[in-house]
Amino acid sequence: MDHTRAEGVPGNYYINFQDVTGEPSADPLLVNGKTYIKIGWNEYDRGLGYGWFGDMAQVMYRYLSSGPNELQKSILYDDWGRQKTFEFDLPPGTYSVTVSVGWQGRTYSGHKIDIEGVSFIDDEDTTPSTSYLVRTYPVTIRDSKLTMDMGIFDQYTMLNYLDIEALGPVAGKPGDLNGDCLVDLQDGLTALYVLAGKDISVDLSTDINGDESIGLAEAVFALRQAAGN
Numbered sequence: 563m564d565h566t567r568a569e570g571v572p573g574n575y576y577i578n579f580q581d582v583t584g585e586p587s588a589d590p591l592l593v594n595g596k597t598y599i600k601i602g603w604n605e606y607d608r609g610l611g612y613g614w615f616g617d618m619a620q621v622m623y624r625y626l627s628s629g630p631n632e633l634q635k636s637i638l639y640d641d642w643g644r645q646k647t648f649e650f651d652l653p654p655g656t657y658s659v660t661v662s663v664g665w666q667g668r669t670y671s672g673h674k675i676d677i678e679g680v681s682f683i684d685d686e687d688t689t690p691s692t693s694y695l696v697r698t699y700p701v702t703i704r705d706s707k708l709t710m711d712m713g714i715f716d717q718y719t720m721l722n723y724l725d726i727e728a729l730g731p732v733a734g735k736p737g738d739l740n741g742d743c744l745v746d747l748q749d750g751l752t753a754l755y756v757l758a759g760k761d762i763s764v765d766l767s768t769d770i771n772g773d774e775s776i777g778l779a780e781a782v783f784a785l786r787q788a789a790g791n
Contacts, residue, residue, distance in 0.1 A: 567611045568706040569744055572655030572728035577601050579638040579721050585625040586632040593633055598723070603638060606649055616646030629666040633723040634694055637665055645713040652703050652726070654735045659701050659708070660725040664694030672717030677701055677710045685714060694722070700729060736770045737783050747788040753781035 578591055578598040591598040603621040606613030620642040629635035640646065661682050663673045669689045675682040678701040686695055701708070708726060713719045737745035739752040755762050756776045766774045770783050 568651040568653055570653050571742075572653050572657065572703075572730065574728055575599065575650070575652070575726040577650070577724040577726070578633050578636055579723060580625065580636040581623045584623070586636065588632070591632065593631055596725070598633065611651035612649065614646055614648050617644050618646065620644065624665075626666055630694070634662060634664065634666070636722055638721045639718055640713060643713065643716040643718055645711070645715060648710040648712065650708045650710075650724075650726070651706060652708050654703050654706060654738075656700060656702050656729040657708070658698060658725075658727045658729055660696065660698040660727075661710070662694055662696045662722040662724075663720050664688045664722065665720045666693045668693065670718045670720055672714045673719045674714045674717070675710060675712055675719065675721075678703065678708065683719075685717075688720070698725075704735065736768060737780060737787065738768050739764050739776065739780065739784070741765065741768075745784050745787040747785070750781050750784035750788060753777065753784060757781065 576596045576598045578600055580586065580600055580602065582600045582602045591600060601612060603618050604613050605618065606615055620640050622639060622641045624637045626635040659677055661675050661677065663675060663683060667690045671687045673683050673686050673688065673695060680699050680701050682697040682699060683695050688695060712721060737749055739749040752762060752764065753776055756764060757778065764776050766776065769776055769780060771779050
């Protein structure tokens with residue numbers, strides 16, 4: 563797995579937050595017919611295409627002896643109650659995202675999860691009788707990264723897992739003139755063909771500067787993207 567995951571068309575990804583060298587140790591980790599990627603508390607790494615931003619020094623992991631499933635027996639949290647951000651590279655598109663927080667049989671106050679600006683869990687409590695909060699909402703990815711903000715200062719958010727399921731590509735990605743969810747050499751050539759007066763159908767919402775026209779700016783942008791600049 564690497565940062566090239568963000569290229570191409572949207573797909574499904576399933577994440578279990580855990581000690582990647584510990585329990586659950588099953589490899590692959592299969593739950594309800596889905597294969598889960600094991601992700602710990604590493605800083606964001608472009609090569610991996612995922613990771614965390616923030617102070618990770620006090621992050622802890624617990625694998626419970628009992629719980630509804632392997633995913634909800636896995637708990638990643640900050641023992642100092644510090645806020646942090648997780649990013650996971652994805653192709654632009656619309657996704658149905660499910661997040662779970664909680665700890666079997668325990669009370670914790672102030673769980674908070676925001677994903678792409680959508681409030682999934684907003685300063686909410688879990689109790690012994692309601693040990694987990696599981697929420698699903700649609701989100702739109704435009705910048706090739708799913709961004710999850712976690713926590714309230716001095717409160718515990720007990721993170722379990724994240725399901726990311728594709729609903730479809732996002733329309734009008736800036737610079738994606740041919741609609742393949744990439745911005746690359748082909749888009750640069752398309753922009754040059756339009757400039758040369760060739761009869762090519764292009765979605766004007768993909769222009770990069772809001773002038774609803776395709777021209778030199780789009781050609782330069784796409785060629786720079788293709789060159790990695």
